[in-house]
Amino acid sequence: MNLQVEQMHPLVLNVGLAIHNADWNWKNVNSPFTRLYYITEGTAQIELPDGIHTLYPHHMYFIPSFTVHTNICNSHFEHYYLHIYEDHYSEDDWLEQWEFPLEIKASPLDLSLFQRLCEINPHMSLQKSDPTTYDNNPTLMRNLLKNRQRAFCDKVESRGIVLQLLSHFFKYAQPRNEMEDNRIAKAVRYIHKHISEEIELEKLAELSCLSKDHFIRLFKKGMGTTPLQYVNQKKIEKAQLLLLTEELAVKEIAFRLAFEDYSYFNRLFKKITSMTPQEYRRLYSR
Template identity: 50%
Template structure:
């Protein structure tokens, strides 16, 4: 497991206060950034892959990047939203099982309001994710974040750390850290993902035979090394398709896919869409 906080390079993409009235009912959302919410009034729900989470005032909630989810709102509902994007090659939040809900400690709301003050003009102009989960909006807000004054960027990052620390304080490390050999293998995969590490290299790193590595890896991670590598490569492809204008063929090559047809087939198998249709689904509609 990677505990290196130097890999926490979070930028604020969107922040603001939202008032909803039976209109926060968006389905099948899966964004390349992490979402945090602080509820001030009312009640709503987030439907996650493993549960339906109720949202209540004075609690904070988190939805990590690439987590499929939907929203249900049947009454008045007011909340602060914070969308954060990690520029690091590896998001260390992936190594932890985060609590979806935490009771906000005293002073959290004032820090969120301060973060809002430090990030002017970064509110959502549309509440429907299809209008802001797109290439142009993400790139524009990443650039806008970096163009702020140095003190504002430093203070903003400090507040983001404080907010994330609330969830990490109650987080549990994912179980694969039980075997140091698998930990080393995972770290090697992350450092060499784009070069598509083969089974021989992974076996050498883990000091295991290939058959033993496959059995142990599957026991710890619930998938084979190859399946894990492809999963992480496709997640990287999702991020690139949304935040870059790089041609799909070039993205496939950057991620170690020598055959674009295989890349397209693997991408559709994991996301339900071809790379081209996935990119189109995130393009700005012009509104």
């Protein structure tokens, strides 16, 4: 896989130290960002699709985006957390191109890196550990806006730290084998990668080696929504991000996301967010 470091633009959404006493218990968490943990004290467990794993002190853990998992904590437990979002300038979802190890042994330097990341990003810690309080699109957009408003020197240092931490996991990572991926997951990755283009249902069904009707049924069963609804949702989420991070006219944003009908884009945006693009930009850019 010909991945270049120049393609990697990780953004820090949240970083901080969490202290728990048998209260880190959240079921079926599924986030659009990657999580890194550094365990400092105690133990807890995390249930992933392949089983239950114990989290140990002085180890780091990697939870990919869109991975359904459950946290289990029955005693005292402390850990640093880091939520990483892939910058929309990236040509590919590079974190999704690799199979990363869940666990690696950490070093004292890794602990120092987490501490430094917290020091230069004091306003990016979570107020509550309940994922429902921060794992939602409005909060995601506000965090991305906070990221943009930081001092340039802090952005540069943060990116360097994140890349250092990720480098340990890349040492043991393996490129994904597309043939091993399930059919719907392959279609979802295609949608994410080509969200700025017109995405045809026939193309998605072809990628999944399914008839169109069979693909729609399987997609809805696996994702809880139709392919068209999912594509529209992701396009509007991308539009929300562009509204807050780019000084582009709304019409230009609609064009960039392959909406030829500007009126339809406005109607769809309001249907999904309950406000117009202009209202959204005014509300969250303050």
